[in-house]
Amino acid sequence: xxxxxxxxxxxxxxxxxxxxxxxxxxxxxxxxxxxxxxxxxxxxxxxxxxxxxxxxxxxxxxxxxxxxxxxxxxxxxxxxxxxxxxxxxxxxxxxxxxxxxxxxxxxxxxxxxxxxxxxxxxxxxxxxxxxxxxxxxxxxxxxxxxxxxxxxxxxxxxxxxxxxxxxxxxxxxxxxxxxxxxxxxxxxxxxxxxxxxxxxxxxxxxxxxxxxxxxxxxxxxxxxxxxxxxxxxxxxxxxxxxxxxxxxxxxxxxxxxxxxxxxxxx
Numbered sequence: 001x002x003x004x005x006x007x008x009x010x011x012x013x014x015x016x017x018x019x020x021x022x023x024x025x026x027x028x029x030x031x032x033x034x035x036x037x038x039x040x041x042x043x044x045x046x047x048x049x050x051x052x053x054x055x056x057x058x059x060x061x062x063x064x065x066x067x068x069x070x071x072x073x074x075x076x077x078x079x080x081x082x083x084x085x086x087x088x089x090x091x092x093x094x095x096x097x098x099x100x101x102x103x104x105x106x107x108x109x110x111x112x113x114x115x116x117x118x119x120x121x122x123x124x125x126x127x128x129x130x131x132x133x134x135x136x137x138x139x140x141x142x143x144x145x146x147x148x149x150x151x152x153x154x155x156x157x158x159x160x161x162x163x164x165x166x167x168x169x170x171x172x173x174x175x176x177x178x179x180x181x182x183x184x185x186x187x188x189x190x191x192x193x194x195x196x197x198x199x200x201x202x203x204x205x206x207x208x209x210x211x212x213x214x215x216x217x218x219x220x221x222x223x224x225x226x227x228x229x230x231x232x233x234x235x236x237x238x239x240x241x242x243x244x245x246x247x248x249x250x251x252x253x254x255x256x257x258x259x260x261x262x263x264x265x266x
Contacts, residue, residue: 046160047086049131050115062086062113062131069098069107071139076100076150077107084111089133092154099150104139107146111135114178114204122173122181122208129159129170129209132178135202152198159193159207167212172197175204183208 051059065084069077077098083090089111098107113131122128135155137146159170172186172195186197195207 044086046130046158047088047113048115048160049113060086062088064113065089065109065111067109068140069093069109069137071098071100071104071106073100073105080109082109082111084113088113088131088158089135090156091135093149094151094153097149097151097153098137098146101139101144102142104142104144106140107137108140109135109137116206117178120175120179120181123183125210126171126173126183126208127162127210128173128181129162129207130157132175132204132206133157134204135199137202147201149200149202152200154196155199155205156189156194156196157205157207159195159209161193162209169210169212170195171208173206173208174199175206178204181206181208 045058045060047060047062048055049062063085065082067080067082069080071077076096077093079093079095079097081090081092091109091111112134114134116128116132120128138144139146155172157172162168170186170188171183173181174184175181184197184199186195188195197205199205
């Protein structure tokens with residue numbers, strides 16, 4: 001096999017081994033899946049309004065975001081994607097998501113991070129992870145408040161990890177008074193440590209986090225078993241790639257016979 005084909009075989013085997021590892025780790029639970037999804041670069045440090053005591057000395061205050069959206073008298077608000085400067089909160093609105101309003105020509109959108117209330121009532125088994133974000137909008141120049149959206153916007157909130165070493169689930173929470181919270185349909189982007197939800201009203205939002213599965217890291221025996229399975233699958237993938245490339249390789253050209261010189265030949 002030529003060096004180029006040998007390198008291709010090794011590369012194919014590594015790809016297959018990675019996929020095999022993903023399948024095996026996925027079957028072991030959420031805790032095992034997280035390293036594969038997250039990659040090698042850790043997310044930025046979370047910025048708390050009221051940080052835990054252990055993080056108070058290094059914490060940076062989160063950003064408050066403000067954006068002005070142009071308002072068409074017939075179509076409504078322009079499409080926009082807005083994020084705070086620290087990218088811990090973002091909101092995407094489509095064309096006309098905010099309805100026209102009299103003689104107003106623009107909308108002031110604000111996202112303000114707040115500390116969760118100590119007496120907040122959340123669904124059973126859930127804790128608020130990180131800050132509460134208040135999303136508000138006002139028409140200008142009238143100053144009237146915007147509450148309902150004509151079409152749903154996409155809200156994204158970044159969250160910190162409350163439960164180290166265990167699997168967990170995250171969901172978007174919504175409140176109107178900062179005290180009573182309810183879960184709304186959302187998607188958890190684990191690799192980015194963010195939750196996204198389609199929202200039809202501007203309100204108070206937060207990420208709710210709850211532990212799932214075992215409350216301790218996997219045992220050494222489970223680690224060894226998973227490693228053995230991954231190694232076996234990787235070896236099979238390597239042998240399969242080499243066999244496949246050998247079959248596709250053309251046979252070497254036959255060597256031309258050497259002419260024997262007779263020293264007694266005239």
